[in-house]
Amino acid sequence: MTDQTASNSHGTGPFIAAIDQGTTSSRCIVFDRDGRIVSVDQKEHEQILPKPGWVEHNAAEIWTNVQEVVAGAIQKAGIGRDDIKAIGITNQRETTLLWDKNTGEPVHNALVWQDTRTDALCKELGRNVGQDRFRRETGLPLASYFAGPKIRWLLDNVEGLRERAEAGDILFGTMDSWVIWNLTGGAQGGVHVTDVTNASRTMLMNLHTMKWDDKILTSMEVPAAVLPEIRSSAEVYGEVTGGPLGELLGGVPVASALGDQQAALFGQTCFAEGEAKSTYGTGTFMLINTGGKAINSYSGLLTTVGYQIGDNKPVYALEGSIAVTGSLVQWMRDQMGLINSAAEIETLASSVEDNGGAYFVPAFSGLFAPYWRSDARGVIAGLTRYVTKAHIARAVLEATAWQTREISDAMTKDSGVELTTLKVDGGMTSNNLLMQTLSDVLDAPVVRPMVAETTCLGAAYAAGLAVGFWPDTEALRANWRRAAEWTPRMDAETREREYKSWLKAVERTMGWLDDES
């Protein structure tokens, strides 16, 4: 992302700042009342890979970077504390940290959501029930992404930690909690909180009560003393206090926290039941607002909290993720060498009319939602002499579209709600052919909003609502601008035929590995 201190006019303030503590970098964006970007600052942090499958972050480095990017964005915007009405936070979800509440020192690097070291522990926790043991309470399957088992791993593996935790000297947090605790004073009175969306990814919160679940805490052997207080996604948690940021922004309310995908849902203003967004990056995350109902999924989706504004009732969501989308294009570029840049996939794919009969199912590490088959591996099906690299490029783009269709079908099956429109964001939305294909296979309009930074925008919106900068969600809807819309052009017969071929190709990926359970 480039420095976007646009020279053309934006409002004169006041403003809302949003911090996005992401997997590869931390950023801060300042927004004006119309939701336009005023300034951006960003800094990457180190990915620590101690062993295959292990991924860690240095939380002290992240906190330093967060302070730098906040100061940087404020400085680029040329504004001060009186112009900033609130700070909001969005973050990489599930990444787990434990720290000493007296010194503020992390006791270990943060275990990143991608880290798979808790695979065996998760199997063990499933006992005779399997990976759905806690699904009814938490909406999640036992998988290595989620925070609860990561806390357990740290308590079991860092010497003396369990004793210190039980003595009440240790705090747990996902990155929202870490950033808020530090912003509000750290060891000198920082508030130890998390929001419902982040808490819903720990596997420790009961989705129906929005409280930590004592039974699960006991099963996972996590002492309640380490846990933050669960709060709504949009309320004033505290004020910026102490440190260099205290000098710059002391007294500014810290007023929102949302996991990144939920923040994007909020930034896309999906406030009504049935509204959905899909974020197309290296992988893809699709969330649909299911209103006040936590819908149990029988199709391999996750049930999660969408957001909660202050004292209002929480709003739930169903989530489906696709592991390989943009990364398949990168694979075509880096491993196959068929294109020079990611954008060129569209040029290559556009040189032919259709896929020439070829289908590409990128089950590189198994099939995810709605199949969950770890014994599957990638397949290119339907090859004939006629097929060229351009047809394969087309099949690559179609793979993202069909996988979205499968998630969307699963959502309809679970919730009974038909998708009316899909709001999209993320890097791949610059691919016109993909967006058209998506609309064709979903048989629904696909719309792209004008502000691409929906994640930060969502955090800013929630913080702004909490301090009355925006009056209500209707005002936020009024800010939403359609930048582009793609409508279906494919006839029903073709769509059904192609979907059938795709599903046949998917079938051929399964059972490739012999000994995987």
Add this chain to the structure above:
Amino acid sequence: MARNIQSLERAAAVLRLLAGGERRLGLSDIATALGLAKGTAHGILRTLQQEGFVEQDPASGRYQLGAELLRLGNSYLDVHELRARALVWTDDLARASGESAYLGVLHQQGVLIVHHVFRPDDSRQVLEVGAMQPLHSTALGKVLAAYDPVAHSELVESERGSFTVHTVTGLGRIETTLDLIRARGYATDIEETWEGVASVAAPIHDRRRMPVGAVGVTGAVERVCKESEPLPGLIASVRDCARAVSRDLGASRF
């Protein structure tokens, strides 16, 4: 037969000497190998270095082939790459101007619309990506013809249709307009292509200052113009956007 230019022959010899494998040579090696005075060899190397065809290793002072040579054989900018780079800036342009924004490139004898951002007012609009526009009457087309010699020759050779009473089709008047566009850095189309519609556009350059496309806004003439001239704020927004995209292309190519 015309005489060859000696300094170009020498430059070609230097490049050949450096070509092949991971070759790095010092100034005296190059001068000796080619039988040139050191000063002459240095002059050639310095010029090649300025053009990016040769790079000097800062530590050893030795010379090697530059990245620009790679680009020569692979220099066209993919239009989808252009769209990806322009995305945030054109969104901002539409927001700032309140009008729809377009990105166009030369394609055959016209302008191919490669990106379109809706006017930010919630009205129903249709995506016009893939549409073709004429070179001689639209703001995007005129910008391309003013800056890109290939577009210029296409304009000269193409049939120039008359779409409204304001369309200019005579070459003489068009050339005068193109001069003005080059002097001002932007082009306009005030009801020359569509009745009641006006546009402003500015050129996008890549890092070698080659014109690669044009970006502009289009809207109702009543909103875009005042006293038959586009609003200065609108012109500034369009030019800001064009500069931002150009900067992005320059900063990150290779």
